[in-house]
Structure formats: structure tokens, C-alpha cells
Amino acid sequence: MALDLDIRHRQGAFLLDARIRSDGRLTALFGQSGAGKTTLVNAIGGLIRPSQGRIVVNGRVLVDTERGIFVPKHKRRIGYIFQEGRLFPHLNVRQNLLFGRWFTPRRDRATDFEAMVGLLGIGHLLDRKPSTLSGGEKQRVAIGRALLADPQLLLMDEPLASLDEARKAEIYPYIERLRDEGGVPIVLVSHSVAEIARLATSIVVIADGRVTASGPAEEILRHTNLFPQSGPAEAGALIETRVLRHEDAFGLTILQAKAGPLTVPRLDLAPGAPMRVRLRARDIILSLRPPEGLSALNVLPGTISSIDEPDGASVDVTLDCGGDSLVARVTRKSVERLALRPGLAIHAIIKSIAFDREALGRAPVTTDV
Amino acid sequence: MIDWLSPEEWTAVRLSLKVALTAMAASLIPGIAIALILERGRFWGRQALDVIVHLPLVLPPVVVGYFLLLGFGKRGPIGAFLAEHFDIVFSFRWTGAALACAIMGFPLLVRAIRLSIEAVDRKLEDAAGTLGANRVWVFLVVTLPLILPGIIAGMVLSFAKAMGEFGATITFVSNIPGETQTLPSAIYTFTQIPGGEGGAMRLTLVSIAISVAALWMSEWMARRVRRRFLA
Numbered sequence: 050m051a052l053d054l055d056i057r058h059r060q061g062a063f064l065l066d067a068r069i070r071s072d073g074r075l076t077a078l079f080g081q082s083g084a085g086k087t088t089l090v091n092a093i094g095g096l097i098r099p100s101q102g103r104i105v106v107n108g109r110v111l112v113d114t115e116r117g118i119f120v121p122k123h124k125r126r127i128g129y130i131f132q133e134g135r136l137f138p139h140l141n142v143r144q145n146l147l148f149g150r151w152f153t154p155r156r157d158r159a160t161d162f163e164a165m166v167g168l169l170g171i172g173h174l175l176d177r178k179p180s181t182l183s184g185g186e187k188q189r190v191a192i193g194r195a196l197l198a199d200p201q202l203l204l205m206d207e208p209l210a211s212l213d214e215a216r217k218a219e220i221y222p223y224i225e226r227l228r229d230e231g232g233v234p235i236v237l238v239s240h241s242v243a244e245i246a247r248l249a250t251s252i253v254v255i256a257d258g259r260v261t262a263s264g265p266a267e268e269i270l271r272h273t274n275l276f277p278q279s280g281p282a283e284a285g286a287l288i289e290t291r292v293l294r295h296e297d298a299f300g301l302t303i304l305q306a307k308a309g310p311l312t313v314p315r316l317d318l319a320p321g322a323p324m325r326v327r328l329r330a331r332d333i334i335l336s337l338r339p340p341e342g343l344s345a346l347n348v349l350p351g352t353i354s355s356i357d358e359p360d361g362a363s364v365d366v367t368l369d370c371g372g373d374s375l376v377a378r379v380t381r382k383s384v385e386r387l388a389l390r391p392g393l394a395i396h397a398i399i400k401s402i403a404f405d406r407e408a409l410g411r412a413p414v415t416t417d418v
Numbered sequence: 419m420i421d422w423l424s425p426e427e428w429t430a431v432r433l434s435l436k437v438a439l440t441a442m443a444a445s446l447i448p449g450i451a452i453a454l455i456l457e458r459g460r461f462w463g464r465q466a467l468d469v470i471v472h473l474p475l476v477l478p479p480v481v482v483g484y485f486l487l488l489g490f491g492k493r494g495p496i497g498a499f500l501a502e503h504f505d506i507v508f509s510f511r512w513t514g515a516a517l518a519c520a521i522m523g524f525p526l527l528v529r530a531i532r533l534s535i536e537a538v539d540r541k542l543e544d545a546a547g548t549l550g551a552n553r554v555w556v557f558l559v560v561t562l563p564l565i566l567p568g569i570i571a572g573m574v575l576s577f578a579k580a581m582g583e584f585g586a587t588i589t590f591v592s593n594i595p596g597e598t599q600t601l602p603s604a605i606y607t608f609t610q611i612p613g614g615e616g617g618a619m620r621l622t623l624v625s626i627a628i629s630v631a632a633l634w635m636s637e638w639m640a641r642r643v644r645r646r647f648l649a
Contacts, residue, residue, distance in 0.1 A: 096544055122547040135545040139563045139646055148559075152550030198549050 051202065051234035052076065056092055056102030056112070065089065065099075065258040073251025075228045075235040077266070079242070080255035086238045089255070090204045093236065094129045095122030106202050107234075123152070128195030128203040128233070132210050134187040136179035142190050143175040149198025157199050169193045169223055185216035189223060196233065203227070205237045209244070217244075224248055246270055246287055246327040270327070271367065271376050284365070285329035288373045292322045301346075301401065308370030312346040312401045330365060333377035334398040337387055347399040351375070353391050356384065368397055423620055429596050430604035431624055437512055437600055438580035441519035442573055445527055449572060452524075453531035474586075475525040483589025486518055490590070514591035515598050519580035526575040534568020535561070566643050574636035578629055601625050 051072050058065040065085040069076075078086045091097045093104055095111070098119060104112040106127065111120045128149075136145050146166070150158060166172045169189045179187060188208055195203060205224075209217045228235060228248065239245050245252055245266070252269040254262040262269055267287045290304040295315060304311040304324055311326065318324065340348060351370030358364075359381050366389060368375040375397055383389070423431070456468055474482050490497040490508045500506040508514035538561055546556045584602040591598040593607060605621045608614035 094548055096548075121552075122544070123550050123552045125548070126550070127548060129545070129548040131541070131545060133541070135539075135541055137542060137546070137560060148546070148551075149549035152555070194549065 050105070051107060052093070052236065053105040054089075054093065054103070056089075056099040056104060058088060058092060058097070058099040058101070060088065063088075063258060065092075067255065067258070067260050069253050069260060069263065071236075071251050071253065071263070073234070073249070073265070075224075075237055075249050076251045076253060077245035077249035078236060078238045078253050078255055079240065079245050081240055084255045085258040086240075086255055087206055088258075090129075090206050090236060090238055093202070094127050094204050095120065095125050096129075109201070126153075126157075126198070126201045128198060128200030130188070130191050130195050130203065130205045130208045132207045134179075134184075134191040136182075136187055136190055136194070138179055140179075141175070142171065142177050142179070142182070145179065145190055146171075146175075146193050146197055149194060153198050159199050160197050162197065165193050165197055168226060183216070184212050185219045188212065188216075188220055192223065192227070196227070196231070200233060203233045203235045205235060207238050207240070221247060242270075243327070246285070247325065267374070271374060284376060284378065285327050285332075286373070286375045287325060287327050288375070290324045290326055292316065292318050292320050292324055294320055306349075306371075306373055308349045308351065308373040308375070308397075310347075311349075311399075314401065328375055328399060330376040330378035332399055333375060335366065335368075335377050335379055335383070335387070335389070336396045336398055337393075339396055340398060343398065344400075345398045346401045347397075349375070349397045349399070351395060351397060353389060353393045353395055355391055356389060368395060370397060423624070424617065426595060427604065427617060427621055427624075430599055430601055430621065433512060433515075433596070433599065434581060434601040435628070437515045437519055438577050440513075440516040441523060441580040442527075442577045444516065445520040445524050445576055446569075446573065449524060449527040449576070450531055450569065453528045453535055456528070457532050457535045471528055472525045474522050479522060479583070479585025480589050482521060483518060483586035486514075486521070486586065486590040490514065490517065508591070510591050510594060510598060512591075512597055515583075515587045515600060516580075518586040518590045519583045520576075522583050522586050523576035523579035526579055527572040530572030530575055531565060531568050534565040534571075537568075538564050567640050570636055570639050570643065574632055577632055581625065581628060581632075 050070060053070050055068040056065065063085070065088050067085070067089055078089060080086050088097065092099045092112070093106070099112060099114065101114050102112065103110065103114070106125075110118055111125055112118060137148065140148065146162070166175070169192060171186065171189050171193060174182060174186060174190065179190070182190065192208070209220055212220070225248065227233070228250070237245070237248060249266040252263065252266050253260055254269065270284070271286050288306050288308065290306040290311060293303040293305040293310060295302050297315070300315045301312050302314070302316040302318070304313060304326065306326070313326070316324070334345075339350070349370045351368045353366055354369045354374070355367045356364060357367070362380055362382075363378050364381050364384050366377045366379055366384070368377060377397060389395070452467075452471060456464065456471070487509070488494050490500075492498065492501065492509050497508055500508070506513070508517050542564070543556050543560055546560045551559065582602060583600070584606065587598065587600060588603055593599050593603045599607070601621055601624070605618050605625070608618035608621065
């Protein structure tokens with residue numbers, strides 16, 4: 050078990066009471082600001098001492114208040130990537146990168162400096178001072194600095210929150226490579242559904258200091274009612290695809306999913322590359338017959354596997370399209386008018402431009418459930 | 419150049435530099451420690467320590483000198499103890515002048531360092547901790563370099579104060595040429611004797627030159643430190 054945690058911590062009027070067990074390669078802690086996500090990672094990283102409970106990382110007990118165990122932060126070997134980077138201003142990039150390595154026992158130094166610099170694309174920055182770097186460059190250096198200390202676990206507290214969309218797009222591929230190629234389990238704090246849909250293999254939803262849901266990313270994201278705080282529009286399904294071909298004349302890319310081909314805006318990826326796509330429940334239209342004379346390019350045939358309890362005027366309908374599970378959010382009236390029921394053959398219609406640009410991310414090499 | 423000042427005047431200049439540099443060097447490490455304790459420490463009596471450290475700033479220097487005489491004089495409890503067990507004598511020696519100067523400059527040194535400690539981003543220290551540095555290392559490789567400009571500023575203030583200290587020094591160790599007669603004491607003496615105007619003026623000019631040089635050097639060092647932060 051990469052992370053096994055059961056803590057209670059009081060901070061003023063706020064009470065954090067969380068129990069998390071996760072073996073995912075990238076576990077996302079999801080919730081609104083003030084839900085207790087940062088308090089939770091601070092407890093894991095040793096920046097705060099929880100009032101009560103225990104924290105076990107990779108089988109090593111870091112905190113156990115009953116047995117009086119509290120491993121100080123400098124002995125935990127947990128990498129922490131902060132929202133603001135926190136690079137040392139008086140050291141250059143190379144010295145920042147090597148800071149943690151200096152304190153790592155020689156036998157534990159496994160990460161190759163040159164390889165890490167290459168992976169993060171920061172070779173040309175080594176002699177610069179942090180104050181001269183852009184926000185995206187700073188975060189890449191911060192990631193390298195944490196990893197070069199060869200941590201047992203990597204914490205990321207909204208590492209991209211202070212960056213604009215372009216800078217985020219610059220960092221995402223690096224985090225995806227760490228998730229897929231690095232051996233270090235990652236805990237990522239985020240309040241962006243699109244971000245965790247792109248990156249997470251497991252998700253823990255936190256609200257008001259409590260865990261309200263946890264499990265594999267595909268499962269958690271499918272259930273719209275797990276995200277009441279972010280609005281029903283954010284729910285959707287995650288499906289794994291591969292790039293089939295590009296239609297350059299139209300500026301489009303065709304992806305192959307189990308459900309069938311999907312047409313999306315042009316992606317800069319080679320044919321065969323894995324791609325994770327998030328289909329938002331509100332973007333899917335259901336039709337009993339194959340539609341004709343319709344502008345939408347994506348029509349996926351399937352069957353209804355289940356219909357959720359109505360939530361106000363709308364209902365979530367889960368579909369099975371050739372093995373891929375999709376969720377469509379439709380009105381209660383449509384369910385009645387079309388006489389939707391489990392087992393019914395149906396066509397899911399999705400506009401090509403409906404694909405969440407941020408949620409089109411490289412797929413993990415294997416999906417762990 | 420050598421002829422410009424009389425041998426007695428040169429003695430006063432050399433002695434003043436020795437006293438001031440000794441006072442500054444001796445108070446540096448205690449100054450950093452006290453600044454850290456006052457800024458970061460949470461203990462009973464912190465307020466009292468704060469007041470004691472700052473007393474020389476508000477008390478008349480003569481009063482401080484008199485306290486030193488009572489405490490560190492030959493018959494004073496601390497002075498007698500140190501003389502008997504460690505053979506350290508302050509009264510009517512240049513070391514006594516250095517002690518008086520160190521104590522008078524101490525609040526200035528502590529204040530400057532404390533301000534720079536207050537400005538240090540503690541989050542950087544947390545980050546260093548997660549990278550495996552224990553508290554001592556964090557202080558040595560993160561905190562200390564970050565407060566270096568404040569330390570330099572404090573050292574210059576301490577040095578300048580020591581060069582100008584008069585009241586506490588003359589009260590505690592008197593005005594003995596070659597032993598305790600620093601620049602201010604020598605200038606004062608020249609103004610008290612007929613025909614001393616020339617000597618007083620010369621030593622005044624030297625005093626100004628040393629102060630300006632110290633200020634200039636601190637600016638230069640501070641600029642070098644700052645440049646290290648900006649690549």
C-alpha cells in the first residue's frame with residue numbers, strides 16, 4: 050500500500066477527519082478550497098503534526114500518535130512540490146536541483162541527474178538564478194529538485210494553480226511521464242476536474258475535512274453526484290483511446306476507442322499514441338435511431354446499462370458502448386418520452402468540439418483499477 | 419602621511435580600530451543567537467530579555483558604564499570572578515573598552531539581524547526540511563545566507579557605534595593614553611588642553627574618514643550579496 054492514512058486534526062474550528070488507502074500511481078485529492086486537502090498533504094509531508102491518527106507510506110510508519118511515533122520531515126524522504134515552487138533564491142538552478150540529493154544517503158541516490166534534467170527539459174537553465182525563470186520553468190525545477198532526493202512518495206500541492214493555461218499545458222506532459230515512467234507514487238492536490246481527469250489514476254474526494262468518495266479515476270469521475278460542489282456539468286466518463294490518423298484538411302484527429310472512432314480537434318501526436326479522453330455527461334445526446342442529417346461527427350452505438358436516481362430535472366444514464374462506459378446527463382422528461390430503460394439499444398452523439406481541451410491527456414500505459 | 423599625526427594620535431587611532439573590531443567580532447555570534455531567540459523563540463521571559471538587550475539604547479551611556487564598573491570592576495562580582503579563575507581583567511584595560519563598546523552596540527546589531535530574520539520566508543525552510551535538511555543544516559544553508567545582508571548591516575552599525583562610544587567607555591575604563599584612550603576620548607582630551615585644537619581637528623578628520631569608509635564598505639558588501647540573489 051503506497052499510502053495508508055487515518056488521521057484527525059483540529060485547526061481552529063476546522064476538523065479534518067480522513068481515512069485514505071491508495072495504491073494508485075497518481076492519487077488525486079480533489080475538493081474545493083478549504084476542504085482540507087493541503088492540511089492532509091502537510092500531515093503526510095510532516096509540516097504539521099496531526100492531533101490523532103496514523104500515517105503509513107510504503108509500509109513505513111511515519112506517524113502513530115498512539116505509539117508516540119512522529120518522524121520529522123527531514124527524515125521522511127517525501128518529496129513535496131509546493132504551489133509556489135519555493136526554490137532557494139540564493140542558489141542557482143543546479144544547486145537547487147542538487148539540494149536534496151546532498152542529504153540523501155549515498156546508497157539511496159538512484160535518480161540520474163542528467164536523465165532528470167533531460168526529462169524536465171531544464172538543461173539550458175542550470176546556471177540561472179530562480180528569479181530569472183518563468184513560472185513554468187520554476188515548477189519544472191521544483192519537480193526535479195524533489196525527485197533528485199529520491200523520495201518514497203511525491204506530494205504535489207496544486208503545482209499548476211499559479212500558472213496560466215499555456216504554462217499548464219507545458220507541465221502536464223512531464224507529470225504524465227513521471228506517472229508512467231517514474232517509480233514514485235504521486236499524491237496530487239487539485240480542485241480542477243479537468244486536471245485530475247487528465248492525470249489521476251485514483252481519486253479521493255474531500256469535502257469539509259472528510260473523505261466523501263475514493264476509488265479508481267474512471268469510476269469516481271463517472272458518478273456525477275460525487276461532485277456537488279463543482280456543479281453537475283463537471284461529471285463525465287474517462288475513456289482510453291489511441292490516435293488512429295489525422296485529417297489535416299479539416300484540422301481534425303481521429304481517435305480509436307473501444308466504443309468506436311472519435312473525431313476531435315487536431316492533436317499534435319503520432320498515430321498509435323495513447324490518449325485519454327474525458328466525455329462530459331452534459332455534452333452527450335441520446336438518440337434511439339442512428340441520426341441522419343446531423344452535424345455532430347461522433348455517433349457511438351451502445352446499450353443502456355443503468356439509469357441513476359433522478360437529481361432534480363436531470364438523470365444520469367450510463368451506457369455501454371463496445372466496452373467503454375459513458376455517462377449522459379439528460380432530462381427526466383426525455384427518459385420518459387423515449388422510454389429509456391436498461392438494456393435498450395441507443396446511440397450517443399457527441400460534438401467534436403465538445404472535447405475538453407485540458408482533459409485530452411496522454412493515457413497511462415496501463416490502467417489500474 | 420605618518421608625520422601628519424603625532425605618535426600619541428596614531429596610538430589612539432590604532433587602539434580605537436582594535437577596540438571597535440574586537441567589540442564587533444565578539445558580539446557577532448551572540449547577536450545572531452539573541453536575534454534568533456527573540457524572533458523565533460516562544461518562551462517565558464522573552465519580553466524581559468528583549469528589554470534587557472535594548473536597555474543600552476535608552477539608558478544614558480554613563481549609567482551603563484557605571485553598571486559595568488560595579489559588575490566587571492576589580493571588586494565587582496563578575497570582574498573578581500573572571501580575574502580569579504580565568505585571568506581576564508576588564509577594568510582600566512583596552513578589553514574593558516571593547517566590552518563597553520560591544521554592549522552599547524549590541525541592540526543595534528540585534529535589531530538589524532532580527533529584521534532580516536523576520537523577512538525570511540519560513541516556507542523556504544519548510545521546503546529545505548522536506549528535502550532532508552535537519553534544523554541545523556536549514557539554518558546554515560538557507561536561513562544564514564538569506565539574512566546575510568542584515569548581518570552585514572548590523573556589523574557596520576556595531577562597528578560605527580564602537581568607534582564613537584565615549585560615555586560608557588570613559589566611565590568604566592577611564593582615559594588612559596595607550597590603553598583605554600580611544601578616538602573620542604583623545605579628541606575630548608585635546609579640547610581640554612591649551613593648544614590642542616590642531617590635534618582635535620586631525621583626529622576628527624580621521625574619525626570621519628573611518629566612518630565613511632565603513633559605510634562605503636558595507637554598501638559594497640551588501641550590493642555583492644544582493645547580486646548573488648539576482649544572478
